[in-house]
Amino acid sequence: MDLLLLPLLLIAVFYFLLIRPQQKQRRQMAEMQRELAVGSKVMTTAGLIATVAAINEEDDQVELEVSPGVTNVYVRRAIARVIDSPVTDDEISVDTPEGEADEAMAEADDATPDAAEKKPENQANDAESR
Structure with missing residues (x-):
């Protein structure tokens, strides 16, 4: 059970530290270009x-x-x-x-x-x- 929790935790950390900020920046850039x-x-x-x-x-x-x-x-x-x-x-x-x-x-x-x-x-x- 502990072995499954560690990879899921790493994926969640990876998502919140890398992917989510990039998505936010991409949305802000698209909004600026639209306006x-x-x-x-x-x-x-x-x-x-x-x-x-x-x-x-x-x-x-x-x-x-x-x-x-x-x-x-x-x-x-x-x-x-x-x-x-x-x-x-x-x-x-x-x-x-x-x-x-x-x-x-x-x-x-x-x-x-x-x-x-x-x-x-x-x-x-x-x-x-x-």
Whole structure:
């Protein structure tokens, strides 16, 4: 009787430690892929980061926009994870008007020393050390 109990116990432990977590992960992945929305930023299993441009439910494919105007078609299972949720135009808010942002960038550029001004000093120091 004890000899039969040990193999059954090992099978139960194997199931709860290995098989069940994999099933849970597979369900979560399938749910994430089912809930994809246009505009979501995603990463594929190959590491490509892109934005979902279109979803073809019939063929189970997604069209990913890699850069503006450049799209690729992938099977839905190739999506490894969603990086962020889709952003709609209503959610976008701009805190700084464009003119003020440009002025702030110009001031920041004026505050940093030019690399060209530092370069001759570094070259002179290098020549002296040789």
